[in-house]
Amino acid sequence: MIHSPAALWIRFLNAADIDTLAITAADVIAAVENVVAAHGRGETVFEPRTHLVPNNGGIGHFNVLRGHVDTLGEQGLSGVKVVGDFVPNYRKGLPSELALMNVYDPTTGVPLSIMDATWITEVRTGAMTAVGAKYLARADSRILGHVGARGTAFANVTMLDSLFPLTEIRVTSRRPESREAFAEQLRAVTDTPVRAVATADEAFDGADILVEASRLEKPTPLLRTAAVRPGAFVVPYGTVSAVELDLLDVMDKVVVDDWRESQSGRFGALRAHVDTGRLSEQTLYAQIGAIVSGQKPGRETDSERILFWHRGLSILDVALAHLILTRAEAADAGTMLRYR
Template sequence: MQSPPQHPGIWLRFLSGPDVEELGITSAEIIDAVEQVVAAHGQGRTVFEPRVHLVPDNGGAGHFNVLRGHVSTLGDHGVSGVKVVGDFVPNYRLGLPSELALITLYDPANGIPRAIIDATFITEARTGAMTAVGARHLARPDARILGHAGARGTAFSNVTMLDSLFELDEIRVTSRRPESREEFARRLREVTDTPVRVTQDVAEAFDGADILVEATRLTEPAPLLHPGLVKPGAFVVPYGTVSAVSPDLLDVMDKVVVDDWREARSGRFGALRHHVDTGKLSADTLHAELGAVVGGHRPGREDDRERILLWHRGLSILDVAVGQLILERAERAEAGTMLRYR
């Protein structure tokens, strides 16, 4: 009997947070990677399982999300990946991000692990890029005022990526803690010439805005985003883990778009969880998945007065796509640390 081939060893690449930062991946590259994988999803060229949650016995300090996905259009024969991301709101007291994440990438042809990557940046950047891709297809091209609620986690990527796509006249930001919103505004002013205004509450940030992004970090549901704040023609993106959306918000929406309808129906959390559970948002009232819009199979914005809402829960395939972008850049730069797997 012929012996199986002997391998000298299997190595994988570990990329720390500083390693990823030094690669200099641009917002434009991340938006492009996310838009391509959204289009691939619309073509049925991705595979992913519904996210699952691990809720430790920790007195409500936080929980873990586990995301699993595969993208057939990446690399020579696709890339598979698993990301674990914590959602720990009180982490600011420790000087840490509320969302700390790790992703592992695999070769789907043989199961060999290829990389372990600090995915904290990936989580922030791919979420902001998804907001930007949605706005590119669903917001008015002449949008001038951005209102953003929430100052941590993905907030910085949300605002800066939208700012890169639109000729904004004003960015309004707010959050629950005054010191948090002031620090957020300071960071934004360092990287943009667009005027940044800090508001005292969500209503002031959203009222009359062209693009409204709700990324609050609530611990209990509260109707901070309601129909009275959404003017005709507005593009609305609510995605807080705990809902800040009023039950009647969808009554004024002309179109509701999601990243994936199956994902929207799964899990315990999400901005429109109540609307799905009560039937307010259903397969009949849903306009489209974003992949169908990006791929041209369903219309996006058709009228300047349409109110359009995008609910994206965060697809694992986005993490895989951005992770692969980072890995390829790291391989070319010989960055990171090679670890012996076996």
């Protein structure tokens, strides 16, 4: 006798559904910190991203991220995210990054949910910057210099602002209207003075935390080595390099999210440093998971210059998808779709 399986349903969650769940920045940072520690303990299955680059004249590409986390729920959770990276989308009134996430039961392969992952992509990036800063930046950091005003920028700045006693936030981007709008967006949610400046040099001058999240089409030095002072914490993560080749020469510690991810693909802020051997497994200080899980110390002195390069781990997407799905199930949010 052939047994007919019970009907299978998938919970579909759009952006509006996720907004109703009222997930806070503190919730996101905690979820990311926990999964980074799990990665350090070997409790995740992580696959470096792959790229799909259509024949579209170089206007954009897709990133495909796959991961599994043992510690989420009773049986763990697996997921796949596809995110487009299309810089000219602003001309059409669209985000440069639009993403979709599928999550699965790792014991049966049953799909559990399909969700808009654009918000996940934005906040998990900011949360990783914040978690890195928690362990690697000086606790008394006062000045934040941020280059870039794209979707992830807001989470970068606001989450850092929530963790440090900042006295000034400086922001810039290529288009004046973009940086001014970003500064106004930030002023609406923080009491920390926010200043829109015309150049990256102005943003980074004397800054304690330097974040480079630019959207370049070809390598151009925006974060100059000379701008990195003793005690600084540096986060370069633009898709195309905006740093000088000798940047790592002044660093006391270089930390990445995952060394295999650092070596994958043709994109990334330190791509040239990996390709030329300036950054290798031997010169690398640690993966952030080893620090967050307590296996290695983070910042040890106030004078250390520390660089953190994070490319974006699929396990962060899985962790935040789990947070969303758990909240959505409790609230019966979203739309149930018949799978089979």
